[in-house]
Each structure stands twice: as structure tokens, then as C-alpha cells.
Amino acid sequence: MEKALSNRWVLALFLLPGLTLFSVFFLYPVCRTVFFSLHEWDGIQPMKFIGLSNYVKMFTDDPNFYPAVQNGFVFVLFSLIFQLPAAFILAMLVSRKIKGSKWFRNVYFFPVIMSTTMVSLLWSKIYDPAIGLLNAFLRSIGLESMTQLWLGDTKTSLLSVVFVLVWQFVGYHMLIMFAGIQSIPDHIYEAARLDGATGWKSVRHITLPLLSDVLKVDVVLAVVGSLKVFEQVYVMTGGGPDNSSTVIAVRMFQEAFLKMNFGYGSTLAVYLVVQCLLISWVINKLMSRNTVYS
């Protein structure tokens, strides 16, 4: 067996299915998208090569491009500031050997397995200014002045959608962190306890450092997930009102499928991929430098 597996050709043969799938479903579409981005194409008529014109248009002549990029970073910011800390706190809580912790773990994870479209529709109803639960709740506790139009107002639409994304995927990050916390040996905590490190001290000096690799993965997933956000925005606001909640993925969809500008839509897609790759690389570099334990 070892002899067979040391044969390069056999190894190559075993790698072939995975490589084929990766090439067909990832590399090829990415290459095609780059190819389309260099063309003017409505998806039906023959393509016309226009070089980098779509990229020039994206950076210099698309009034919605920079707001979309900015909104993407708002999603990232809120994911990092609220989603991951909340996930960490929840992971710490459900890691405790207390009655019902498994049940809580499932409850927090439940939104993750729900259809994003369904979650978005549900929240659209909650946000409805006339019949929605949120305004009704605010009124019932005497905070009528805080009621808003939520999705129907340019000032609140973006944050309303951001909240849903943060809420929905807290459980996802909680579960990853929970698995990481479970993998930390108990004897390290016991030794720390003997040295007087309990409570916040043990979290700060043991849990967080030993969880750094997991946190790095979580940060990358949260950032990339936020930059790629589409369904929540599309279902809840369609990027509006007045493009106030638009993001790159929605812009890409609008250009390709509503305006039939497949070429320019592909350009936005290429930008999104490059942006995600670049930011992931930067995060990896930054966090590798700061990793205390590996």
C-alpha cells in the first residue's frame, strides 16, 4: 500500500477528482468571470472586447460603487465589534457544565440553519413600521419616540440589515469557538487556578491565547461573509432606499441581471473576489504576527 501510495501517478489519480471539481466549480468560473469583465456583453448578443474600460468605469464613473464598498465595511465593522464578541461570550457560557447548556447551544445555532431568505422576510415583518413587532414593542414600553421606518428610511436601512446578519450568524461563530474552548485541556485551567488565575484572568491569559487560531479563522469567516453579504440585503431592502443599503454583491446582481450588463457585473464580481482575498491575506498576516500560541 505504502509503495503504491508513494507512486506519483497513483497519488495524482487520487487527487484528480478533487482537483477536477475545484477546477470546474471554482477556477473555471473565476477565469470566465475575469474574461467577461473585459467585455461589453448583455448575456445574449456577441461579446465586444473593451479591455479595462469596465474597471475604469467602476473606479471613476459608478456613483454607487464607493457607497457599496463603504457599506460592505460597515457590515465588517459590526461583525467584528458585535458578532464575534457576542459569539465568544455565548461560547463561554455554553461551555460551562451546567444543566441545559446543550439546549442553549442548539437554540443559538438555530438561526444559522434557517433559510436566509426566510430569516430576512421574518425580519422585514418585524421591522414593518405599521404592523411590525419592533415598533409595537417600543410603543408598548413608552418609547414611541424611538420608533422608526427602519427599512424604509435611508438613515436606518443599512443598520437594520446589519443587525440581522449579526444576529443570524452569532450562533455559527459561537459553535466554532465552543469547539475551540472544548479542546483546551482542563489541567491548564487547574494549574492556573492554583496560581490564582480565575474568572476574567483565566479567560484573558488562558482561553483567549489558546483560542487564537480559532479566532483567526472566525475573523476571516466573519469578514469575508460580511463583504459577500447578498441575500439579507436583496430580500429586505433590495439595496435601497436610494441605494442606502447597497453592497457590492447586490450591485453586481443589479448590473448583470436587471441592467443586463454582464460585463460590468463581472467586473464587480472580480473586485469582490480580489477584495476578499486581499483582506483575508492581511488578516492572516496581522494575526499570525500577534499569535501567542500556535
Place this chain on the structure above:
Amino acid sequence: MNLSKRFITSLLTIGLGASLVLSGCGSTGGNSEAPGTNGSSGNTAKDGGSLTLWMFNTDDYLKPVAEEIAEEMNIKLNYEFINPETYKTKIKVAISANELPDVFAQYAGKSERESVLNAKMAAPLNDTLQSTGLENSFNDGMLIKEEDGNIYSLPYRPDQSYLLAYNKKLMSELGVKAPTTWEELMNIIKAANDKGIAPIALGGKDRWPGEIIYNMLVLREDKDAYTKAQNGEMSFADKPFVDAADKLIELVKANAFQSGFLGNSDLEARELFYGGKALMIINGSWIFSKAIPALGDDLGYVKFPKTGAEADPFSSNMGEKSTAPYGLYVNAKSKQLELSKEFAVRYSLKVNESLAKLGQATYAQTEVKPEGVVNEAYAQYLKDYSEYSYIQTFWGNTIPAAVNEENRDLNQKLYTGSLPSSEFVQMMDKIMKQQ
């Protein structure tokens, strides 16, 4: 032992190869499935075959009528209703991917129609219309002949136009009458707001309902303004366009639309009106099919009020009377092309009969008479419609999709209050000149 290891390795290799070959075979089989068929057809098909039909209109009679025709033709029909907003995307993707169903509906509008015709995805229907002798059943001008002399689409809904519908009960509770002038409209809006009733239901999230209100306000300023601007005889930044924008801004400032209307879709806005939660709705005559059963005799209708400088406002209206109307198309690559064509022709005519039964406007000759009493508001609408001397096609149906989308985005700025009318018209002029 070595032999057994070698045997296992060989076995794994053979298994891997076989799985690759089989998966290859599987995919070939999938690809050989012609567009226009789907998984639900096949074994369960009736003797006459099976067809897939895509529709996006919400009218209740469309599905039963399709099933009735399928029953008569002894075919298994897969009727797929797709949400109207989703459909706009789905049909474009299907055209690009060559994945159209056998028969499908398409929106009105230059770009929408051209997307089907330019892709050469629509089958000519002349032969079926002639062989069945049904061509003459359609009213004059209802079968659109393209430049090559072929007919590629069939009507399935009558001409539509713009209107202001209202809830009579709510209107009488407020002690006001349906508006005919700008001042009356503003007074009613104020009265409704004072009573906590949403004055006008509007689906601002979808953008087009808001856009056609602006189209209409321009028409009420000068009925020829849009045509002249398109022909270069005037600018989109001229007075009628500025005044209409000012009127719209004034409406928004007066809280004319329901709270949070920019977050509501058109269907949600309509439901608000059908449910008696909004006093008025400014929309197309397509709302009658649901508004009549929902509101019955409480449904009121008037022509869009005189809001601007047009001297003879009530003889003109916005509508869909164009060379690119809503249409029913047959996929040229359908595996059952002849069957699909026959189905489409019969379906179009059967829908026409349903319209006649409901007392609605028809597009083909029929002996069917209205069943029961025709709703008073709708009867008045039909009378008014027949008397219009000028119908301006909705702007969106006359311009390319990319221009239309940009114009809709811009139009929404009037509703969010982020642009004064002077800047708005300058930007609109720039967008419209892209055509």
C-alpha cells in the same frame, strides 16, 4: 500481503475510474435534456405529452384556464408561478442559459421583448395561427408582426392604463370625495393623515410604482413632453419635468404615502389597499382583478387628477399601448414545439374568454358574455378607457433596461428627498441621453 495491497489499490483505482466515467455519463445525460423540459415531466406525463409554462401575473384565472386547456389537449402541464419581481431576473437568466420552459410570459417593454427576440429563443407562431384558423380571432393590432413578418407572441392580458382607485367607505368616513384636482388631492391626503389612515399605498421598494407616478405627473403638465424630449425637441430638464418633480416632492412632504413605503413592495402596497388599510392607490388597471373581489362595491375609481398645466388632462393617460406589450412566447427549442404552439394559441384565446366572463376588456373576439354584474368602478374605467384619445406608454417600456434602471434609481431620490427638482431633471436628462 503485498499482492492483497496491490489488489486493493487496483480496486480503488478501477472504482475511481468507473465513478469518473459514470459521472461523466450522468452529466452527458443531463445535458442532453433539452431546454423546455423538466424533471416533473416524463413518467407521469399524459398521453399527449407534457409542457412547462412560466407565468408571473397574479390574476386568479390564469392557472385554472391553463389547466383546462391542458386537460382538453390531454397533456400534463407544469404551471410555474414566479413572483413578479423575481421573474424579471429569472427570465433573463433562462434566456442567457438557454433554459427556457416550453411556454412563457414576458413583461411589456422594448428591452424585455428584445431580450427574447434577439436571442432567437421565440418560435414564430404564424403557421399554427393559420393552420388552426385562429389568427382572425384576435382583434386588429393584437398580434404584433415583427420586421421579418413573423408573429412571435400572443396577448394574454388586455391593454392597461393608469388610474387612481380608492376605498369608498373610507372616503365617506372622511367626508370627502374622490380627487379631480391637485388641491382636492392634497386636501384628502391631509384629511386621511389627520384620521391616521394611510392616504396612498405605494410600493416604493420596487421603484417602478414610484417612477410611473412621476411619469403621470409629467403627462399632466404636458401630454407631449415625454415624446418631444425623446425626439430631441425639448429637454428632460424643461419646465414640465421640473414642475412634475416639484409636485412629487410636495406629495412626499405631505406624507401622501403610507409610513415606510420605501420598504414596501408593490404587492405589499396593494395588499394594504385591498385590506382597507389605505385610502387610495395610484397604480395600473391590472389591480382590478384583485381589488374587485377584495373591496366589492367599496371600490371606487377616478382618472388621475388634474395636477398640472395640461389644458385637456382627462383625454390622455399613461398605459401599455405599445408595440412591445406583455406577451406569451413559445420556446423555439422546445422538444414539443408544435404542441407548445397549439397550447399557447388556445391558452391565449381561453384567457380572453375568462376576461369576457369577468366583464373585463378583451383582445380577441368571443361570444362569451359577462357573468353577473360588472363592478361599477370597473365599468366606469372601461368606458373611460375607450374614450382616451392619447395613451402615453409607460416610460420604462420604451427605453433600454440599463437606462431604465438608472432612471428608476434616480427617481427614488425624489421620494427620499435627497435631490431638489432642478438637480433631478439635469441628472435625468443626462441618463435619458444615454439611449
